[in-house]
Amino acid sequence: MPMIDVYATAGTFQDKHQLAQDLATLLMGIEEVPNIPMFRQNTAGFVHDLPAGDLSNVNGESNYVRVQVLTNAGALDRDKQLAVVSKFTETIAAAAGDSTLAERTWVLLTEAVPGGWGLGGHANTNEELVAAARAQIAELQAKQPEA
Template sequence: MPMIDIYAAAGTFADPHALATAVATAVKDVEGVPDIPMFRKNTAAFVHELPAAAIANVDGDSAYVRVQVLTNAGALDREKQIAVVERLTGIVAEAAGDPSLSERTWVLLTEAPEGGWGLWGHAHTNAELVTAARAEIAKLQGA
C-alpha cells in the first residue's frame, strides 16, 4: 500500500489529479497485489506543487521532478524497483507534456521498517498486512 509523493514546480502538470491516479495505479500494478479495496483505497499519491524558486540544481535550474515511493519493507524486489522507476518516470514526463523531463525526474524508493507501516491506527508488520489482505479476500469471496 504505497504512498507516493511527487514534488514539482507549480504548473508542471496540467492535471495533477490524473497524475496522482496514474502513478498510484502504476505502483499498485507493478507491486502485483490483489485488486481489492484494501490496496485500491490505501495506495495513494500526493502531488506537491512548489514555487519554481523553491527548486534548484547547482546552476539554478528548477525544471525537475522528485518522486518518492514509500512501501512496506520487501514490497519491491529488484525487478519491481526497476519497473516502478521506469513507469513513474514515463508517466511524469507524459503528464508534463515534456519527454525531456524524463532526464530530470528523480524517483526515490523508500521502505518503511518492519512494523513501521501505519494503517487504520495500527503500526503493521508485513505478516499483519498479509493476514488483513487474506481476510478481505475471503470476505469478498464469501459475499
C-alpha cells in the same frame, strides 16, 4: 499500502489528480497487489506544487521532478524496482507534456520499517498487513456465488 509523493514546481502538470491516480494504479499493477478495497483505498499518490525558487540543483536549475515511492519492506524485487523507475519517469514526462523531463526526474524507492505503516490508527507490521489482506480476500471470495 504504497504512498507516492511527487514534488515539482507549480505549473509542471496540468492534471495533478489524474497523475496521482495514474501513478497509484501503475504501482499497484507493478507490485501485483490484489485488487481489494483495503489496497485500493490505501494506495495513494500526492502531487505537491512547489513555489518557484523552492527547488534547485547545484546549477540553480529548477525544472526537475522528485518522486518518492514508499512501499512495505520487500514489496519490490529488482525487476519491479526497475519497472517502477522506468514507468514512473515515463508517466511523469507524459503528464507534463515534456519528453525531456524524463532526464530530470528523480525517483526514490523507500521501504517502510517494520511497524512503519500507520493505518486505521495502528502501526502495522508487514505480517499484520498481509494477514488483514488475506482476511479481506477470503471475505470477498466467500461473498461470490458458486459457479
